[in-house]
Amino acid sequence: MAIVYRAKGNIYLNLTNRCSSDCCFCVAGFSSGIYGYGLRLESEPEVDEVLHDLEAEFLEGPAAEVVFCGFGEPTMRLDAILKITEWLKLRRIPSRLDTNGHGSLINPGRDVPGELARAGLDRASVSLVAHNSEVYNQLSRPVFSKAFRAVLQFAAGCIKEGIKVRLTVVDLPEVDIEACRSLAKKMGADFYVRPLISAGSEETED
Ligand code: SF4
Numbered sequence: 001m002a003i004v005y006r007a008k009g010n011i012y013l014n015l016t017n018r019c020s021s022d023c024c025f026c027v028a029g030f031s032s033g034i035y036g037y038g039l040r041l042e043s044e045p046e047v048d049e050v051l052h053d054l055e056a057e058f059l060e061g062p063a064a065e066v067v068f069c070g071f072g073e074p075t076m077r078l079d080a081i082l083k084i085t086e087w088l089k090l091r092r093i094p095s096r097l098d099t100n101g102h103g104s105l106i107n108p109g110r111d112v113p114g115e116l117a118r119a120g121l122d123r124a125s126v127s128l129v130a131h132n133s134e135v136y137n138q139l140s141r142p143v144f145s146k147a148f149r150a151v152l153q154f155a156a157g158c159i160k161e162g163i164k165v166r167l168t169v170v171d172l173p174e175v176d177i178e179a180c181r182s183l184a185k186k187m188g189a190d191f192y193v194r195p196l197i198s199a200g201s202e203e204t205e206d
Contacts, residue, residue: 002037003045004053010096011063013050013084014070015077017041020102022141023129025170027197028071034197039071047083054084065094065122075103078112082119089120096123101151105144113157121163125192126155128167131179139174152187159188166190 005012017028017040033039045053054066066088068074068081074097075081081097088095103112116124130136133148144150158165167184169175171193184191 001041002033002039003041003050004057005035005037005039006057006060006063007035009064011054011057011066012069013054013066013074014039014041014072015050015068015074015080016044016070016072018076019073019100020076020106020143021073021100021147022143023100023127024139024141025172025196030198033071041071044077047080050080050084051087054087063093065096067096067098069098073100073102073106075099075106075112078103078107078110078115081121082115085116085119085121094122095120096125097121098125099127099154100140100142101126101128101154102142102144102147104154104157105147105150111157113154113161113163116158117161117163123164123166124155124158125166125168126151126158126189128152128155128169128180128183130169130174131176131183135174135176139170139172152183155189156187164190166192168192168194170194170196172196 003014027034085095129140136148155165167189169180177193181191
């Protein structure tokens with residue numbers, strides 16, 4: 001079971017297995033890990049434990065960036081993200097949050113983009129999933145109603161706070177890729193189409 005793992009020149013952090021979506025394309029639906037690491041947690045790690053493992057990992061060599069990712073939605077542990085991001089910022093280590101964009105729904109009453117920016121988060125990769133709420137709900141099966149609108153607001157909020165944002169979609173027939181690309185462009189975000197990872201396929205998530 002890995003809390004800190006390395007792939008593609010980055011270090012990834014697996015803080016939680018909880019999620020507010022149940023995406024039809026989620027790797028956790030058919031695999032217990034990725035890149036050869038087991039990502040099913042027995043319990044969620046404390047911040048001190050993560051920082052200890054992170055320090056040990058950096059002794060093995062540098063990384064292009066540290067990514068909050070893993071098998072779950074990282075903003076389920078917003079306070080842990082903030083503390084770890086501050087730790088990274090102090091050391092001038094670039095950070096990225098891979099998120100389903102539900103951060104403000106999961107943490108109501110908080111200015112999540114603002115808090116992330118003040119902690120020093122550099123980049124956010126936000127899973128747009130689809131071009132409209134109907135297809136979004138069909139593919140992502142979120143626990144929240146109006147999640148699609150919240151994802152767009154979260155991404156726009158991050159951009160406003162100076163966090164560099166990338167919107168991502170998975171290459172599925174239901175998704176209008178060009179409409180998603182144009183949404184990203186209008187917002188001032190980068191755009192990335194992920195190949196579908198299925199059981200037995202190459203692991204290509206970044
Ligand atoms: S948001 Fe991510 S972790 Fe959550 S179900 Fe979807 S793909 Fe899986």
